[in-house]
Amino acid sequence: MSKYRQVQVGFWQDGFVLDLTPEEKYFYIYLMTNSKASQIGIYELPKRIIETETGYNRETVEKLLKRFIEYKKIQYNDSTKEIMIMNWVRHNWNNSPKVVARVEQELDSVKHIPFALLYLEIANSIKEDTVSIQYPCSMHSLGKQEIRDKDKEKDKEKDKDNENEPENVADAPVIPFEEIINHLNQKGNTSYRHTTKKTQSLILARLKDGFTTEDFKKVIDVKTEEWLHDKQMNKFLRPETLFGTKFESYLNQKPKGGPPNGTNQKRGRESGPSEWDDIRI
Structure with missing residues (x-):
């Protein structure tokens, strides 16, 4: 009309x-x-x-x-x-x-x-x-x-x-999104953002599984050493691959030309609550 x-x-x-x-x-x-x-x-x-x-x-x-x-x-x-x-x-x-x-x-x-x-x-x-x-x-x-x-x-x-925040904000743990992604960007010559919801959800999921910030860094170090100069594989130096379901196997992978990442690298929920349980993305 x-x-x-x-x-x-x-x-x-x-x-x-x-x-x-x-x-x-x-x-x-x-x-x-x-x-x-x-x-x-x-x-x-x-x-x-x-x-x-x-x-x-x-x-x-x-x-x-x-x-x-x-x-x-x-x-x-x-x-x-x-x-x-x-x-x-x-x-x-x-x-x-x-x-x-x-x-x-x-x-x-x-x-x-x-x-x-x-x-x-x-x-x-x-x-x-x-x-x-x-x-x-x-x-x-x-x-x-x-x-x-x-x-x-x-x-x-x-x-x-308010539903997504712990009751005591002052006591809420600081999620190391930025520290982990900065390490990936530095090692892998990438430019991922730590504020992306998908990336944050992957990191938080692994933290809830019982893994630590150092575990993330070890996985990043191992896979960048293996994939960084591989034209076919360097595209997988990304949060969705590194921090996904194969995270634990990557963590236990033997570094190229070096000793394994220590012994008994397996992580996981032992028992009782985790400090990350109340965190939502």
Whole structure:
């Protein structure tokens, strides 16, 4: 279905618009009527799209965006690529329930939350008797609901984090993710990150099996000595191979050209709880 955006004929006699250059007038109209424009005046508009639709180069686009931000007519968030046309709500509402529903839907999809909250603040500042605008009450309720929903989400995340943490955080063991991966990167000339969830889960699983940080280093030393200069095998110098189900056999492997890694290298849960049992990734 086709979408339409209305521009009042009084736009051209507006004091602000009269002082704009032809280029600025064109750009201002574009911001209100482009293919991404929305009911609430907050929408995702990548600079690449602006270039394509206006024919301007990136330098001109950046210049015009900055200029209208300085004019306090728009805000732009680079991380989400969203734009907000200020005061859009003051000039683009009627009392249709369909519009209210559309507003709620679009506000829910806004990624940069400060834009949504600013929209509600502006909407709530409109007098209730403003002609053809009956949203201040509805928007006020919507604002409260959004805040409640976001608070609930935060509480859920907080509860989830609390479930995954030991009761006494001060006494929680420090998991040597960084120490182990740094050793692998140094020995294997690799650049793995210790923050990757998959890598962390593998390391934690072996720690829960009863292996130690030194065991990880021994496995890394043995396998890098064996595989580092082997074109077919050096690709396996990675956490998912080294710290997987063959970890114990690697640990007990005899180093190339040297004595075994000590005697009785077998590790495992003897009995009783482990300090790692309560840790979750």
